Amino acid sequence: MSAMAAPTTLDVSHTPSVPFGRLVQVEARKLADTRAGRWLLIAIAALTVVVLGIQLAVVVANDVSVTYLDFLLGANTPMGILLPVLGIMSVTSEWSQRTAMVTFTLEPSRLRVIAAKFVCVMILSVVALVVGLVIGAFANVLYGAMSGDTVVWGNVGTIAVDYLLVWVLGMATGFAFGMVFLNSPAGIVLFFVYSFVLPAPFEIGAHLLGWFHDIRPWIDFNNAQGPLLDATIHGNEWAQLVTSGLIWLVLPFLIGLARIQRAEVK
């Protein structure tokens, strides 16, 4: 049919590959361009406000003296649960909605796509920190005004760094779980098992078995993050955060990466 003799090779000299920054922008857009994604983001911020509002009402009514750190601990209740869910879904929605087929045909390097997604959720952890710090500060100032007590800020720098770490680690762990299971319900359920169910047998085991009591701090990632929440982490506790993080964050992350590299995208 064709009259012209078209070349049989592709001239790719004028097409640079998709810049990484553009991939990050696109992935960020994909986090918020559906109702589900947008409402999850809004819900995280709204729930934080609600939780701190209740906390404020309770401490004022009962005349309890609290500090800025207590409000951030309160903020961690919605953040600590929902940020990992966001991390999980940023990966798994590509599979449950089957958009991975399109994503990976537009950028065949799966590693680059995953890296872009990871950068997005890391940026979101920083945003979450800013939101948490601001809402917490509001609550603390209101607390001072309502109770008449002195407002205690503590070491805000240390608090900020420690909570950033908590939320970055939570988000990253969720992300890793998402990559391992490539399925939203499985990823979310098993993440909750890991964060809410597993601590009980760990606690009992440490109580009953002397040897387990000794190794537990080194393998229990939830437990190891406790000192971060108290903003008191020091010395050995850093090492325990690293060793337990190797098991619950780094290992699943690597398994997940390998899985995505090999997975057949359907």
Add this chain to the structure above:
Amino acid sequence: MIKVKGLTRAYGSFIAVDDISFECRPGTVTGFLGPNGAGKTTTMRVMVGLTPATHGDVTIGGLHYRDIPNPGRHVGVLLDASAQHAGRTGREVLEIGARTMGLPGVRVDEMLDLVSLDGREAKRRVRNYSLGMRQRLGIAHALLGDPSVLILDEPANGLDPAGIRWMRGLLKGYADQGGTVFLSSHLLHEVEQIADEMILIGNGRIVARGTRDELLRDATGGVFTTLVTALDNHQLAEALTERGLVVHQAGEGLRVTAEPVDVGRIAADKQIVLTDLRAGHEGGLEDLFLELTAETQRDVLPNDMSADEVRA
């Protein structure tokens, strides 16, 4: 442009695609035909790197798909029109594609126009799209980056007859401008009018290939038949038999073992008025298709059922 060499894809002991080789040339439409489960989609997924090949490989314009920078600008892909986020709007789906490829936003409007999705439809979420609308959106997405190669899996699926005609014209025009089109279908009639070359696949193996005419020649063993009707069929039958042609009654007219041009010439010589004259082997290709792919057919066809009945 697309070169498939000794491609095999096995899943354990099941061989989905079994050592197939073919090429698609620029300026042509290549149809990939086979029943469900014949290995069409697997082949296409290997082409774009979503499924690794067990043996062999595929290059597009001399490159492996993964080595094509910003591949959306060179190769338009539609593998499954339903594989879109149900919660995104049609426009947003194209917007994301355009951004990834680094295209201006106006390209999205152009593509929506091209596939006739209006502004209101583009604002609806994909979950509320009919299969035909998803297919149009998928074609728009494949064409976004103005690629020179198109790989489309069952693009006519879900389109209404007008939509199928529209797509035929679109792809034909695209090939006439030098583009390479590779499309699959499990329906012969969708492909035979548009494909310059057809590749028939069954059970993961290529069972026949060639242009429509080449395949037909194979299907009929080189024997042509013609369906003809005249004002006076009796006179025509005599004239044809006189020339040594085999004539049978067929419905209102006659079936003749000859090419239409010969029948027409004889009628002209004898000044017999014809009311209908056409090639009578239309069913041949369908018969061939069903026969060649019989082993992978899910439905067992009664032996005496003709292709016309199957089609109906």
